[in-house]
Amino acid sequence: MARVELRNLSKVWDSSVAVNGIDLSIADREFVAILGPSGCGKSTTLFMLAGVYMPTGGEIRFDDAVVNDVEARDRNVGIVFQSYALYPNMSVLQNIMFPLRFQKVDNPEAKARDMADLVQVGELLDRRPSQLSGGQQQRVALARALVKRPNLLLLDEPLSNLDATLRLTMRSEIRRITRELGVTTVLVTHDQLEATTMADRVICMRAGQIEQVGSAEDLYLRPETLFVASFIGSPPINLIAGEGRNGRVEAGDQRIETGQDGQLTIGIRPEMITVAETGLPGTIRVVEAMGREILYAAETNFGLIRFLEATSQPRWRDGDQVALAFQPEQTLLFGAEGKRIADHYAKLGVTTDA
Amino acid sequence: MSSSKFRQASNALLFLGPASLFLIGLLLVPIIVDLVVSFTDMNQTIKVDEFTTKQFRKLVKPSEEAWFGFELRSSFYRALMLSAIYVFFTLTIFNIGFALVLALTTTALPGRLGGLFRAIWLLPRMSPSVVYALLWLWVVDPTDRGLLNQILSITGLGPINPKLDAPIMVIVCANGFIGASMGMLILTSAIRSIPEHLFHAARADGAGGLSVIRHIVLPALRWPLSYITVFQFLALLVSFEYIFLIMGPARSTMTMSMLSYTKTLAPDTGSGQYAYGAAITLILIVIGMAVALLLWRLTNMKQLLTQPRIEVQ
Ligand SMILES: Nc1ncnc2c1ncn2[C@@H]1O[C@H](COP(=O)(O)OP(=O)(O)OP(=O)(O)O)[C@@H](O)[C@H]1O
Ligand SMILES: [Mg+2]
Numbered sequence: 001m002a003r004v005e006l007r008n009l010s011k012v013w014d015s016s017v018a019v020n021g022i023d024l025s026i027a028d029r030e031f032v033a034i035l036g037p038s039g040c041g042k043s044t045t046l047f048m049l050a051g052v053y054m055p056t057g058g059e060i061r062f063d064d065a066v067v068n069d070v071e072a073r074d075r076n077v078g079i080v081f082q083s084y085a086l087y088p089n090m091s092v093l094q095n096i097m098f099p100l101r102f103q104k105v106d107n108p109e110a111k112a113r114d115m116a117d118l119v120q121v122g123e124l125l126d127r128r129p130s131q132l133s134g135g136q137q138q139r140v141a142l143a144r145a146l147v148k149r150p151n152l153l154l155l156d157e158p159l160s161n162l163d164a165t166l167r168l169t170m171r172s173e174i175r176r177i178t179r180e181l182g183v184t185t186v187l188v189t190h191d192q193l194e195a196t197t198m199a200d201r202v203i204c205m206r207a208g209q210i211e212q213v214g215s216a217e218d219l220y221l222r223p224e225t226l227f228v229a230s231f232i233g234s235p236p237i238n239l240i241a242g243e244g245r246n247g248r249v250e251a252g253d254q255r256i257e258t259g260q261d262g263q264l265t266i267g268i269r270p271e272m273i274t275v276a277e278t279g280l281p282g283t284i285r286v287v288e289a290m291g292r293e294i295l296y297a298a299e300t301n302f303g304l305i306r307f308l309e310a311t312s313q314p315r316w317r318d319g320d321q322v323a324l325a326f327q328p329e330q331t332l333l334f335g336a337e338g339k340r341i342a343d344h345y346a347k348l349g350v351t352t353d354a
Numbered sequence: 355m356s357s358s359k360f361r362q363a364s365n366a367l368l369f370l371g372p373a374s375l376f377l378i379g380l381l382l383v384p385i386i387v388d389l390v391v392s393f394t395d396m397n398q399t400i401k402v403d404e405f406t407t408k409q410f411r412k413l414v415k416p417s418e419e420a421w422f423g424f425e426l427r428s429s430f431y432r433a434l435m436l437s438a439i440y441v442f443f444t445l446t447i448f449n450i451g452f453a454l455v456l457a458l459t460t461t462a463l464p465g466r467l468g469g470l471f472r473a474i475w476l477l478p479r480m481s482p483s484v485v486y487a488l489l490w491l492w493v494v495d496p497t498d499r500g501l502l503n504q505i506l507s508i509t510g511l512g513p514i515n516p517k518l519d520a521p522i523m524v525i526v527c528a529n530g531f532i533g534a535s536m537g538m539l540i541l542t543s544a545i546r547s548i549p550e551h552l553f554h555a556a557r558a559d560g561a562g563g564l565s566v567i568r569h570i571v572l573p574a575l576r577w578p579l580s581y582i583t584v585f586q587f588l589a590l591l592v593s594f595e596y597i598f599l600i601m602g603p604a605r606s607t608m609t610m611s612m613l614s615y616t617k618t619l620a621p622d623t624g625s626g627q628y629a630y631g632a633a634i635t636l637i638l639i640v641i642g643m644a645v646a647l648l649l650w651r652l653t654n655m656k657q658l659l660t661q662p663r664i665e666v667q
Contacts, residue, residue: 052558073559087570
């Protein structure tokens with residue numbers, strides 16, 4: 001229904017820069033997620049798309065038309081707020097019908113009822129928002145955002161107030177509904193699982209800027225920066241910082257071949273590390289059961305290294321000696337600026353006579 | 355009495371005691387004294403010679419045709435009407451209408467500016483009544499020195515004498531300008547307590563400024579507005595200080611509360627008729643109670659007092 005383009009978009013508050021020149025294009029009917037830590041400017045970006053905040057620089061285009069100065073009510077966007085922002089004095093039906101008051105539509109009530117059925121709150125139409133559970137409020141908010149058939153649907157952490165089970169069902173629910181309606185959607189979240197499972201493309205933001213745009217796989221396997229590498233993935237990636245000399249980073253009698261010199265950070269995901277016959281020697285220090293996997297942390301010459309094993313019972317105990325191994329292609333190498341050095345990997349070497 | 359029961363009782367006494375004493379001493383006792391005095395012939399000498407209903411007979415006289423067999427005497431009727439006009443217009447135009455407009459506009463203004471405007475409206479509250487009254491005397495002064503007349507002379511219109519030509523307007527304005535500030539404060543904080551996202555949501559849903567006021571702001575102000583109505587009604591009904599300070603004991607603004615004051619305590623106006631004043635006051639108390647109960651019913655105030663009414667999600 002709408003292509004969206006952001007060009008060098010900025011928002012400066014009195015004292016701080018919330019959004020600092022971002023460029024982004026979103027295809028028609030695409031579902032993108034904006035992911036980033038608290039305070040990085042996700043909501044601000046979303047509110048600028050909605051027309052609630054005015055940008056202080058740059059351009060917003062819907063289908064090639066600049067909409068910077070178009071008021072929220074003329075943009076035809078639907079928005080679901082983190083707090084849902086349902087009108088407390090109106091019933092569910094009145095809430096859903098509210099956007100239709102300002103449009104010339106035939107039989108608004110029937111449209112609102114259809115939308116209520118779509119999000120499965122058809123039984124609750126006479127209730128007040130205060131009489132609804134969090135999940136029901138969220139659906140009503142979604143129905144209200146969708147009832148006028150917006151060009152663009154904006155979701156600001158819509159699932160953050162829900163319990164784990166409900167969050168799971170609502171994820172696929174939202175996906176189903178947006179597909180069914182074919183609406184371009186921007187989801188803001190700081191939950192990486194939510195972003196990666198729901199969105200076609202994930203936009204990772206940091207301190208008002210876009211750090212990386214890509215598929216979930218891109219961000220996980222090929223993060224461009226140290227920030228993305230450490231933000232994506234749970235448990236977090238192991239980061240080994242060191243000085244590269246003669247193409248290797250050394251610690252005691254251990255060394256990792258990097259083929260690069262200078263300030264380096266080596267990233268290895270916990271799920272990529274295995275216990276092998278030979279490898280980096282370590283002493284188990286932490287054993288933590290995480291559902292069907294066990295998370296260990298072993299003390300090595302390069303510091304504490306986390307790794308995962310998919311067993312239901314712990315194989316190792318505190319104090320056990322293990323040798324850790326990993327595939328070079330599954331490692332990430334970052335230079336001094338925190339940028340990934342593409343096509344370079346880290347490889348374990350085990351000799352003292354270097 | 356067991357010791358825990360005794361403790362409960364003594365705690366109750368400790369906590370409720372001061373408030374109860376306060377209520378009894380400052381509210382109940384005066385009402386009872388007023389009730390008793392109104393049925394006596396007490397005057398300057400503060401002596402009670404007999405118990406009588408003659409004070410009330412100064413206000414009403416028996417009549418065949420009238421309701422309840424009584425007819426209001428003309429001075430009392432006049433005071434009643436003046437009170438009604440004065441209270442009604444001050445309440446609707448200023449204490450509610452103007453307060454609402456002020457609250458809406460100052461909250462719509464960007465932060466500092468709105469605060470500045472509200473502070474300006476609070477100034478009269480902070481200055482002593484006499485100073486405020488003097489200010490009004492200067493504004494409505496019938497000579498060329500009066501502010502209103504100075505402004506009028508610029509536009510080429512002749513001098514006017516508001517105290518003579520529009521006395522009710524003068525006291526409505528004088529009380530209204532100061533009275534609006536209370537409503538303004540309460541309504542401002544009520545508007546402030548509306549979650550900001552509701553405004554954003556309404557904008558995104560397509561609502562314009564007036565629709566936002568109608569669908570988002572006014573529903574949230576329902577309870578504060580009822581409260582202000584009841585509270586200010588009662589306050590206005592018995593208020594007389596600005597009327598007295600600005601108009602003096604003029605017949606044109608002799609409302610019920612003014613009548614009661616001038617007949618009893620006011621200096622140099624044939625005062626000292628304590629029993630007569632008490633009778634008028636008694637009628638004011640009855641009217642106040644009746645209207646307050648009526649408004650209470652109409653606005654469902656009981657709900658307001660029993661549960662919090664500002665819904666925040
Ligand atoms: N109305 C405002 N006035 C001033 N500063 C603001 C305002 N709104 C946001 N900011 C600032 O802008 C920055 C970005 O805020 P924003 O709400 O976009 O963060 P966010 O990424 O949505 O964070 P969260 O995940 O916590 O919701 C923050 O530093 C915040 O303090
Ligand atoms: Mg946010």
